[in-house]
Amino acid sequence: MAEKVLMKGNEALAEAALRAGSRFYSGYPITPQTEILEYLSTRMAEVGGFFVQAESELCGINMVFGAAAAGARAFTTSSGPGYSLKQEGISYLAANDLPAVIIDVMRIGSGLGDIFMGQGDYWQLTRGGGHGDYRTIVLAPNSVQENVETVQLAFDLAEKYLHPVIIASDAGIGQMMEPVELPDFKDHDINKFDWAVRGCKEDEPMRACQNIYYAKHSTDYPEYLTKKYNDIEENEQRWESYQVEDAEVVLVAYGSSSRVAKDTVDTAREQGFKLGLIRPITLWPFPKKAFAEAKAAKAFCTVEVNILGQMVDDVKLATEGKFPVGFAGNFFAIPDPDEIIATAKALLK
Numbered sequence: 001m002a003e004k005v006l007m008k009g010n011e012a013l014a015e016a017a018l019r020a021g022s023r024f025y026s027g028y029p030i031t032p033q034t035e036i037l038e039y040l041s042t043r044m045a046e047v048g049g050f051f052v053q054a055e056s057e058l059c060g061i062n063m064v065f066g067a068a069a070a071g072a073r074a075f076t077t078s079s080g081p082g083y084s085l086k087q088e089g090i091s092y093l094a095a096n097d098l099p100a101v102i103i104d105v106m107r108i109g110s111g112l113g114d115i116f117m118g119q120g121d122y123w124q125l126t127r128g129g130g131h132g133d134y135r136t137i138v139l140a141p142n143s144v145q146e147n148v149e150t151v152q153l154a155f156d157l158a159e160k161y162l163h164p165v166i167i168a169s170d171a172g173i174g175q176m177m178e179p180v181e182l183p184d185f186k187d188h189d190i191n192k193f194d195w196a197v198r199g200c201k202e203d204e205p206m207r208a209c210q211n212i213y214y215a216k217h218s219t220d221y222p223e224y225l226t227k228k229y230n231d232i233e234e235n236e237q238r239w240e241s242y243q244v245e246d247a248e249v250v251l252v253a254y255g256s257s258s259r260v261a262k263d264t265v266d267t268a269r270e271q272g273f274k275l276g277l278i279r280p281i282t283l284w285p286f287p288k289k290a291f292a293e294a295k296a297a298k299a300f301c302t303v304e305v306n307i308l309g310q311m312v313d314d315v316k317l318a319t320e321g322k323f324p325v326g327f328a329g330n331f332f333a334i335p336d337p338d339e340i341i342a343t344a345k346a347l348l349k
Contacts, residue, residue: 004181009144010035010174012182013077013103013167014043016151021188022073022101023049026063028056030082031115032171033105037077047185057082061089061102068093068100069209071196073155073188075101079171080113083121084129090164091130095211097195099158099165101151102136106170106255108305108331116332117171119255122310125168126284133225137161137232138283140168140254144178152183161232162195168283170305172256172334232285239287240279243269247276249344250294252315253303254280257334261303264337268344275344280311288318299347301326305334 007015014036017025025040037053044051050067054060060076067074078086083104093100104125108118128135137157141150147169154165191198200206213221240258243265244250253261258279268275276297278290294300300323302311309327316325328335328343335343 011039014039016148020152021186024067024072024074026052026060027076033079057085061086068098071190077103079105080107087130093164094134097162101154103167105174119305137165237287238281239290242277244276248274250276257303260334264340286314299324
């Protein structure tokens with residue numbers, strides 16, 4: 001039976017991964033996600049799995065590559081600078097059609113950045129981050145409960161598309177404590193995949209992990225890759241709409257920012273200002289379909305914890321450049337409701 005407990009967001013992510021059938025984790029400590037490692041350092045052994053504190057983020061992601069190639073539900077976690085270091089490994093996972101889950105508990109940057117909450121990794125998360133033609137599925141929970149639910153979904157999507165999936169958490173969600181309902185444990189058969197690398201037996205052909213470009217004939221590769229990403233974009237857009245249909249201005253926010261944005265909608269409505277909210281749950285594929293619900297909208301406004309408005313371009317693309325798109329942002333914290341309302345009203349002038 002599912003159980004309900006009070007948990008910190010980072011620890012809920014870790015426990016949810018175990019309950020989703022993951023038995024391999026490798027990572028390296030970095031604030032604000034270190035509680036994940038601390039939790040798994042003892043808990044993973046209790047469920048019969050393997051926990052490795054790697055010597056670096058580079059080693060951590062490449063160990064995940066090896067475990068994923070063998071059919072395991074493998075995952076790693078990091079934040080900001082550490083996630084940047086994992087880019088080559090994530091690119092290799094995508095290139096080899098391997099399922100894995102990578103969790104980024106975002107903080108502020110650039111460079112070394114600082115340990116405060118931020119949402120400055122959006123461009124890196126949604127554009128692939130490494131070299132070549134690839135993108136990653138990116139899921140953005142906004143509560144401790146969604147942390148739990150998103151982990152299960154992430155592993156399922158990774159195996160459905162044979163592709164790395166990113167969970168875009170942030171320091172606010174990772175460090176907060178909320179009641180959470182934990183699911184029952186799910187068994188994962190490491191031997192169930194016909195593509196997984198295993199020891200070669202007499203009655204089985206050899207299996208090797210190979211870059212999909214070389215595994216397929218070069219003339220088939222563009223068609224294969226295009227279809228894969230088109231299928232993901234068509235089938236996996238996820239979002240939450242709130243008071244959107246009659247809204248004059250629609251806020252667009254994810255993660256911790258969406259919690260403040262939702263309260264801002266209520267405050268604005270009490271003042272007679274018709275505000276709405278689209279909360280992307282998938283940052284990629286970006287939920288373009290959600291914007292068709294905003295039938296009365298005259299403008300849109302992103303709410304983000306960064307200073308360049310990293311999601312603005314995606315909103316402009318989703319609305320086909322037909323509407324003004326504003327930005328309410330801050331470097332160290334989520335903008336307050338009064339600031340967001342003022343920014344939204346200014347778009348109507």
